[in-house]
Amino acid sequence: MSTLGDRIKYVRDGILKVNQAAFADILGFSRSATISDYEKNKRSPDIATLCKIASLGSVSLDWLLTGKGPVFVSEAKPEYAREGRSPVYCQEYVTIEVYDINLSNTEEFPAGEPVEAISIPKSDYRPGLVAVKIEGESMSPSIMDGAIVGVDTKDKHLVSGKLYAVYLKYEGVTIKRVFVYPDHILLKPDNPTFPETAMPTGTPKVRDLILGRVKWVYQRY
Numbered sequence: 001m002s003t004l005g006d007r008i009k010y011v012r013d014g015i016l017k018v019n020q021a022a023f024a025d026i027l028g029f030s031r032s033a034t035i036s037d038y039e040k041n042k043r044s045p046d047i048a049t050l051c052k053i054a055s056l057g058s059v060s061l062d063w064l065l066t067g068k069g070p071v072f073v074s075e076a077k078p079e080y081a082r083e084g085r086s087p088v089y090c091q092e093y094v095t096i097e098v099y100d101i102n103l104s105n106t107e108e109f110p111a112g113e114p115v116e117a118i119s120i121p122k123s124d125y126r127p128g129l130v131a132v133k134i135e136g137e138s139m140s141p142s143i144m145d146g147a148i149v150g151v152d153t154k155d156k157h158l159v160s161g162k163l164y165a166v167y168l169k170y171e172g173v174t175i176k177r178v179f180v181y182p183d184h185i186l187l188k189p190d191n192p193t194f195p196e197t198a199m200p201t202g203t204p205k206v207r208d209l210i211l212g213r214v215k216w217v218y219q220r221y
Contacts, residue, residue, distance in 0.1 A: 005041040007064050011057035012039075027052060048093030048119045093119045098148055101132040101165075104173040109153065109165070109211050118148055124216050128154035132165070132173075138189040139163075139175050147219035149175060153212035158185070163214035168197060175214060 012023045012035070020039075021032040027049060029035070037043045045053065054061040063071050095117050099110030110130050118131060134147045142163075143149060151165045158164075160180045166187055167173050176187040176197070185206060187197040199206050 002067065003041050004044060004065070004067075005039040007059075007067060008035075008045070008053060009039040011053055011059060011064070015057045015059070026056065046093075046095070046119055048095065051093065094122050094125045095119045096125065096129070096131050098131045098133050100135075101149075101173050101175075102135055104132065104211075106167045106173075106209065106211065109173065118218065120150070120216075120218070124150060126152060126154075126215075128152055128212070129215070130165075130212065134175065136174075138191050138194040139177075140191045142190045143175060143217055144219050144221065147217055149214055150216040150218075151212040152215050155213040155215075156207070156210045157213075158207070158210065159213075165211040165214065167209045167211060173211065178210070 012018060012020070016023065016026075018026070019032075020035040024030070024032040024035045027035075034043075038045055050064060051061065053059075054064045057064075059071055060069060062069050097114035098116045098118055100112060100115050101110075103112035104110045110132060115133060120131075130151045130153055132149055132151060134143055134149055135145060137145055149165075156164075158178055158180050160178065162178060163175055164178045165173055166176050166178070168187070176189060179186040179188060182201070184201055185199050187199070189196070199209075
């Protein structure tokens with residue numbers, strides 16, 4: 001079983017003993033051709049699908065990915081486990097669409113067509129979550145240019161010092177650290193070269209400009 005496709009076929013045919021159509025249905029695919037492509041190495045599954053295949057066959061994810069080590073989970077004892085560390089288990093993932101933050105506004109958040117998709121741990125997903133791609137350095141080094149940020153649009157309760165997606169008239173939708181004072185709300189970038197924005201708490205609908213709280217950030221340094 002020298003290829004990933006061979007190992008996927010082994011799980012399907014040798015362990016589960018189902019045809020490609022049934023396997024596709026189990027994995028949530030509408031086309032059995034997807035399984036055929038996997039087994040012929042024409043395309044590779046994403047990490048969420050690999051995790052599910054490993055779980056269905058009770059095989060080691062390491063073996064499924066590399067072909068090395070024990071095949072079955074009950075036989076597997078990775079190096080970090082032998083050293084007394086806690087093992088890392090494969091999580092369930094969901095795939096969500098990512099939008100360009102620059103196209104968003106208060107009336108429609110997000111706006112436009114998605115620019116890409118991303119798989120995230122199921123524990124990071126919740127109803128009302130919006131994923132947006134950041135452009136610019138105003139929140140650097142906390143949030144870098146090109147980062148993908150998850151915004152919970154159902155959580156607009158202001159907690160001083162936390163990150164929120166906010167709408168600014170001359171900037172559009174942006175991410176800022178919010179500080180709440182008795183007489184004003186301060187929107188502060190983490191990059192000190194960018195200006196702060198203060199809004200009196202008496203400003204009409206000032207809290208309507210808060211679009212949601214940042215729950216996670218995915219980025220590369």
